[in-house]
Amino acid sequence: MQLIGMLDSPFVRRAAITAQFLGLAYEHRPLSVFRNYDDIRKINPLVKVPTLVCDDGVVLVDSTLIIDYFESIGPAERSLMPADPAARRRVLQLVGISLIAMEKTVAFIYETKQRPIELQHEPWIVRVDQQLAGALHLLSEHVANGKRWLAGARITQADVSVAVAWRFVRHIRPEAAPLDEFEGLARFGEKAEALPEFLACPFE
Numbered sequence: 001m002q003l004i005g006m007l008d009s010p011f012v013r014r015a016a017i018t019a020q021f022l023g024l025a026y027e028h029r030p031l032s033v034f035r036n037y038d039d040i041r042k043i044n045p046l047v048k049v050p051t052l053v054c055d056d057g058v059v060l061v062d063s064t065l066i067i068d069y070f071e072s073i074g075p076a077e078r079s080l081m082p083a084d085p086a087a088r089r090r091v092l093q094l095v096g097i098s099l100i101a102m103e104k105t106v107a108f109i110y111e112t113k114q115r116p117i118e119l120q121h122e123p124w125i126v127r128v129d130q131q132l133a134g135a136l137h138l139l140s141e142h143v144a145n146g147k148r149w150l151a152g153a154r155i156t157q158a159d160v161s162v163a164v165a166w167r168f169v170r171h172i173r174p175e176a177a178p179l180d181e182f183e184g185l186a187r188f189g190e191k192a193e194a195l196p197e198f199l200a201c202p203f204e
């Protein structure tokens with residue numbers, strides 16, 4: 001199968017890192033939704049990344065859905081989704097917050113880099129900023145729980161998504177994610193980024 005999209009997309013990266021944890025073989029095609037628009041369009045008219053092209057030609061979009069598929073074909077003992085309902089709910093909660101942090105950072109890029117300056121809408125940027133701040137503060141509260149990983153002793157999708165979100169936000173919006181304010185998240189991110197599964201999918 002082929003995973004389409006660059007690792008500077010947090011959505012692509014969380015899917016790629018999940019595949020590493022699950023031990024799934026895939027070909028990575030680092031195409032950019034901006035520079036390689038026409039190439040991606042030929043593969044997937046939706047022009048979204050991540051796009052997963054399965055071996056039988058079926059095309060999937062959306063990182064959460066692709067990860068769900070990965071979980072279904074990966075070995076159960078490597079799963080990043082706990083079966084226990086309480087642990088699973090915690091993972092879903094943290095993944096949800098991480099996805100918003102990613103989404104609001106991407107929204108900032110679209111508003112400030114893709115739109116001509118005279119068409120930028122300041123109240124929208126302020127709103128997106130507040131939503132990102134909300135996500136980061138929630139994540140930093142959860143990271144301060146003193147456990148080895150966010151949902152217990154074993155690494156889960158919560159850890160993957162929080163660490164990927166943090167790396168992305170820090171790169172794109174360092175001013176919105178100062179290290180002295182989010183020390184716990186920074187430490188957590190460093191720990192996760194040192195794992196071989198993360199190192200195999202470097203943020204580009």
Ligand SMILES: N[C@@H](CCC(=O)N[C@@H](CS)C(=O)NCC(=O)O)C(=O)O
Pocket residue numbers: 009010011012033047048049050061062063064106
């Ligand atoms: N909810 C989607 C978001 C994916 C997404 O928005 N990816 C961006 C790149 S970071 C993209 O495809 N942008 C092109 C576009 O929206 O036209 C997911 O989790 O995969």
